[in-house]
Amino acid sequence: MDLERVELLHVRLPLVRPFVSARGTTSHKDALLVHIRAADGAEGWGECAAEIAPTYAAEFVAAAWLAIVDHLLPRARRGESLDAVRGNHMAKAALEMAVLDATGRRDGHSLAAMLGGRPGAALPVGVVVEMDDDVTAVAERAAAHAAEGYTRVKVKVSPGHDRAVVAEVRAAVGEGVAVWADANGSYSLADHADLVNLDVDLLEQPFAAGDLVDHAAYLAATSGAAWPTHVSLDESIDSLHGARAAIALRAAHSLVIKPGRVGGLRAAVAIHSAAQAAGVDVWCGGMLETGIGRAANLAVASLPGFTRPGDLSASNRYFVRDLTEPFVLGPGGTLTVPVDAGLGVTIDVDFLRACVVRSVVL
Template identity: 45%
Template sequence: MKIERVEVVHVAIPLVSPFRTSFGTMTTKDTFLLHVVTDGAEGWSEFAGDPRPLYCPEFVAGAEIVLRDFLVPRVVALPSPTAALVGPAVSGIKGHELAKAALETAILDAELRSYGMSLAGYLGAVRERVPAGVSVGIKESVAELLDTVEGYLAEGYLRIKLKIEPGWDIEPVRAVRARFGAALPLQVDANTAYTLADTEHLRRLDEFGLLLIEEPLEEDNLHGHARLQSRIATRVCLDESLHSARDTASAIAMDACRVVNIKPARVGGYLEARRIHDVARAHGVPVWCGGMLETGIGRAPNLALAALPGFTLPGDTSASSRYFAEDITEPFVLDDGHLRVPSGPGIGVEPLPEVLRRFTVRRQDLYGG
């Protein structure tokens, strides 16, 4: 396979409502798609980061530079670039997992399309549809939160995740439990908002029978998470702290987490994500697929990953309408609490040309063109 062109398509898509977490509020999905043209097919991927480095060190403008000046040149120089060779080719570049994931995924999409093979089949998916959970941002009031959760449950979502932060944790969770009952699969996500000094406070969440508490402490603090897990009954789930299968194995060995959230972009792509799945499954640790407010270009491959056998908890693989009034692909629609895994070649979806044109801010060739 020969790469003929690599293009960045910067898009800005309004969200249906503001999405607030402990690190900020989003009103627009402002990112870029990566378009790779080979001599056999074309591939697409979505950069999962934001314009500002608040959630993670990577950001849109920086990722474009890293791709243009460091990652793409190393990959196009390969005699026959394939997805399996992307990781080794860019291993000398430290960090930048989100940018690496975008490049690997676009090349993998093109490669699989040339074979007529779906990403789900390539990864080893065992399900044709996956259960869908939904992530609920921090609200202005408990009453607004309850109305929002009620609406999502009416739509059919099978699991609710509440974003929390100091000052917005115990009472919102208590209110949701009281309103919707103990049978509701419920979890919380702190996005690194607490410290080990908050252990006694976080222990108060034990009474609510949560599925897990996600990334309560600062990123990469495996020792702190292990200490916290030894003092609370709620299962700790790691997200931002895990960047590879090696990290995951270390965290499990330390009992720093009892659940793993796999975000393919955060770990450098779907090949490493599958390795993390394999490590966790071998240790009997459940995994689920996290979300980054993806468009259909990012959501489709996430669904393929979430169909692997170790994904035993509903992920943040919500319907397109959760975030967008209009997606840039054919919309993903909730059906009895599930989303169908794309079965077409590659990631199984493509941008709708007219919709993509309306949401495109600019285009730039990184190679060829």
Template identity: 45%
Template sequence: MKIVAAELRWVQIPLVAPFRTSFGTCDDRDTIVLRVVTDGGIEGWSECGAEIDPLYSEEWLAGVELVIRDHLWPRISALGDGLTAVAVKPALEPVKRHFMAKHLLETAILDAELKGAGMSFGSYLGSVKERVPAGVSVGIMDTLPELLEAVAGYVEAGYVRIKLKIEPGWDLEPVRLVRQEFGDDLLLQVDANTAYTLLDVQHLTRLDEFGLLLIEQPLREDDLRGHAELARVMRTPVCLDESITSARDAATAIAQRACSVINIKPARVGGYLEARRIHDVAAANGIPVWCGGMLETGIGRAPNLALAALPGFVLPGDTSASSRYYSQDLTKPFELDADGCIAVPTGPGIGVDILPDVLAAVTDRVDSLPIG
């Protein structure tokens, strides 16, 4: 397979409501969409997981564009007719980290390759489910009544799991009120996005009384020892997110008993092939996994659903319906069914078609990548 055209589209899509975490607030989804065209005329699409600022990770959108143009794309172009999705990782290995930029390239190439073969992402990755249970991530709110109203809406909509973003000063009381209001049967978990330190251990153990599914990434991403110490004293399962960027990281964290659950985000780990490796490592060690989200549009949500249908994904992920974030998605909207699940796309590649008029309306600029 050979690429004969490629373009990076900068897009900005309004969110239906601001989304606040411990590291900032988003009013819009700013991202880069990559489109590649093969010599057979097949299009491959992908969506960048990086944000406008380097707060969730060290990557940010302008940096993604630069590293792709100056360092990653020349290595992809050098593969010529020998380009395959499997060849992407070794070709890009000399460039350290930059996982979200690498994910953008690998996913678009894999999409085009699978479309050419008439195979879906789900079939290629090894999905075993036609539908996956959908959870929803609830951001930090200005007031507790506002939080309860938001959670009530998501419960009424049919989401099977609620995740609350927390930070120092917004943790025990919000969790307590949600648990009291919606009962012990609600699947409830929290996500700190690295907002705490080991000095907060005794405070965090107070979350144990609420019967949470897990606490996600309470400490810094580079503090595996700290997570192991926390996991030793908390009854609530510790889940790692930002700390896990590879199957090697997963194996190390498991060996150090730094977690008992892993959140797998394909964008964070460099693509779906590495995400599947992490799944396999976790499954071999009896560690449950679930699929996290980065406010993806349908372009990124579709392959995430395929990943979440692998056998080791036994917890509901952040694979919410399109309407959770957007009044108009870039694809046909994903919707919850009566059981709180979303269907896994079965068409070739990512399995969804991009709506060209909608994409054009939210595109700020288009930059072509050099060919040959």
């Protein structure tokens, strides 16, 4: 695709309420967006999953900006492969999303159809409950999400902050709502006893991202238990190579695919295929994306191997006003995969422009 005009936009949107994680508290969402216009007039949007600081992933907004301006876009314009640039998965994914959106909008194909998914499908989705030292506050928020219609909630756990929060949340949401726990790599194998008795339907990333061997040892040690805890890997799945290693080592029962983190939508599909061939489930994670990235995540999550509800909550979970028409929770705690061409969402350009912190046309 001949990228005649490319605009990068750093936008900042207010959140419904401050988002609390182990990395701190933020009252707004910063995102790097890519808007392209090809020589044939095709236009598309991409969203970079990078956060403002390199505390969750090594990439961050300003770094992704430079990677696109100095290295990725010049190569794309020369028709060269982006593989020559190491890493920078989130920056590559943003550019790829814009090109796929433009291609789909031009040719009249939805992104879900282009990737082999199911446009129009109603996908069960889950919601992440913010961290809080006050266990009762976490349980109350989880119950409120269950009342909205979500059929699975996910809480953050860490050593010493696990059993009580899971028990309270379990009691608060009641039967029929799955309770997942995300450890973000905060445990070690020595915590084995605490983990095996955790009453969760899924445990995400108990050990550090690079510790595939420890995850494999934990799975091997617990496989004979009456109810072995289902373990998912999130941070460890940073590329197709990481996913293949996790599968080969039997380090997890299922893998979290975050398209931005693994290098884009095509890479996400490749991981999905590798997992499917090995009989390993996958599900789709989120990075607090605006409606642009959320539409792309839903398209990927509609592929057949995505068998568990992803972190793909409705727009009102995060934003007062989104950059697209809002994604609304449907019956059974579902979101509908867009059916229109490309990403299948309409960009609220006026609001988007009002959110711009910095932009450049290339």
